[in-house]
Amino acid sequence: MPPKKPASLIKLEEVDSLQVDESAEVPVGDLQEADKDGTGNKAKRRKWEEARRRKFCGKWLSIPEIRDWVHPVPSDPSYVWCKVCRKKIRAHLTDLKLHGKTKKHKRYSVVRDPQLPSNSSLMLPDLDNGVIISFGSPKIVSHDVDMVVNEESGADVDSVGAKEVVNPASLGFIGCGNMAQALLGAFIKRGLVDPPHVTASAPSNRNLIKLCAMGVHTTHDNNEVLRRSDVVFLCVKPHVLTSVVAELETLGTDHNPLFVSIVTGHDLDSLEEMLSTVVENPRVIRTMPNTPALIGQGCCVYTLGTHASSSDGCVMQSMLSAVGTCAEIPESQMDAACGLAGSGPAYIYAAIEALSDGGVKMGLPRHLAQTLASQMVKGAASMVMESGKHPAQLKDEVCSPGGTTICAVHKLEQFGFRNALISAVEASALKSKELGNKK
Structure with a gap:
């Protein structure tokens, strides 16, 4: 016994x-x-x-879900340190399990090396109980070599310069219009960057005041943005881009930021030619986001320049994917994407407004009419994306023989609804090309 x-x-x-x-x-x-x-x-x-x-237990270090990133905090056993997100978390297994599944943690686990806390009070003292704390194998071994190696597979990931930063520590925005505010707001909301690590410039305080309230460092000096940032977003109007870049100072060889242009009409060749006065062999990415990125429902495309590495593309894919749908496309398709996805939200806003007006005309209260129209558009879009059916098939499923919907569709055809949308996309795409030809 x-x-x-x-x-x-x-x-x-x-x-x-x-x-x-x-x-x-x-x-x-x-x-x-x-x-x-x-x-x-x-x-x-x-x-x-x-x-x-709700106190740290040494046996948690053997749990696969958390052992690679959790670190004890001896001064306060009710918390643990996340080596990936680099912050303290409540020492409760349920919380730790959920934290490991968050998008922010998963993203940081790919682009960051594990890091112990710098505060000595958080460091783990020597243990006599045989518990061993080890780092998981980092994806990126070093930024100080010419080749980045995946330690798990031994495969070459990409050739990058010695000073290139795969995980940008700071962002810069030259120009702070609606699109820049939408992107920056989404990046901050999704935890991609902390506001103090962002520098934004504009010629007046009109838009900078809004960013100051978010904790962003603001300035009227574009060169300050350049010096402080690892990734610089060019968000100015197309007709002023040339003059803005001409005023930028030449950077030294120890700083080679990634330039991301959202300027309509300027192709990669012209961007690289302009920016070559700032840095030799500039790394440029041309992208086309849209304003729903502010709420994480953006529709973004991008294309890589001659000197941009695949690691730069991974950074852009990670950032833009966090604010909606993202895809890399050939530059030849960029103007068409602008006409469809870039300008497209305005078409849908106009449609929602018109549908709301129709509801009001037929007796619905304005607020209810707008709510119904907005939800209907959202639901119909979700049906297209989730069902996998062709829009024409879904339309036919709504149209009963001799019913109300087929009569309404007849009116849409009679007044050129489809032709109007096709022409709108075409006009926007042609205007994008025209702006590019005027550069």
Whole structure:
């Protein structure tokens, strides 16, 4: 017969669905004290055990879901340090499990090396219990060599310059119009960058005031943006881009930022030619986002320049994917994408407004009419994307023989609804080409 455990000890059951072997024994003196009054015994016991669980346990370092990034905080065992996100997290297995599944954590685990806290009070002292804390194999070994190597596979990822930064530590925006504000707002909201690490410039304070309220560093000096940023977004009007770039100072060989242009009409050749006065062999990416990126529902495309590496493309894919749908396309398709996705939100806003007016004309309150029209457009778009059916098939499924919808569709055809949308895309795409030819 196995020896009995002392009466003053009990077993703590498994803490959650991770199936961790939590056989740590805890004293029950406090529980017995809590049960003296004979009321609420189970609730008090549950509360005490919950408090006991929310402290770091060395056995968590063997759990696959968290062992590669969790680090104990000896000064406060109710918290742990995330080596990927580089912040403290409450020491509770459920919280840690959920944290490991967040988009921000997954993104950082790809582009960041694990890092221990710099505060000495958070560092782990020497342990005598045999617990070993190790870093997971980092994807990026070093930025100080000419070749970035994937340590797990040994495969070459990409050739990059010694000073190129695969994970941008700071962003810069030259121009702070609606599109720049939409992108920056989305990046901050999604946790891609902290506001103090962003520098934005504009000729007046009209738009800069809005960014100051977000904690962004603002300036009227475009060269300051250039000096402080690893990735510089060019967000000015097409007709002023040439003069803006001409005023930029030449950078030294120790700083080679990635330039991302959202300027309509300027192709990669012209962008690289202009920026070659700023830095030799400029790394340029041309992109076309749209304003729904502000709420994480953007539709973005991009194309890489001659000197941009695939690592630069991965950075752009990661950033733009966080604010909506993103795809890399040939530059020859950029004007067409501008006509469809870049200008497209305005077409849909006009359609929602017209539908709302129709509802009001037929007796609906304005607020209800707009809500119904907006939700209807959102639902119809989701049906197209999730069902995989052709829009014409979905349209036919709504049109009953001799019904109300087919009569309405007839009116749309009669007044050239389809032709108007096709012509709108065409006009926008041609205007984009025209702006490019005027550069």
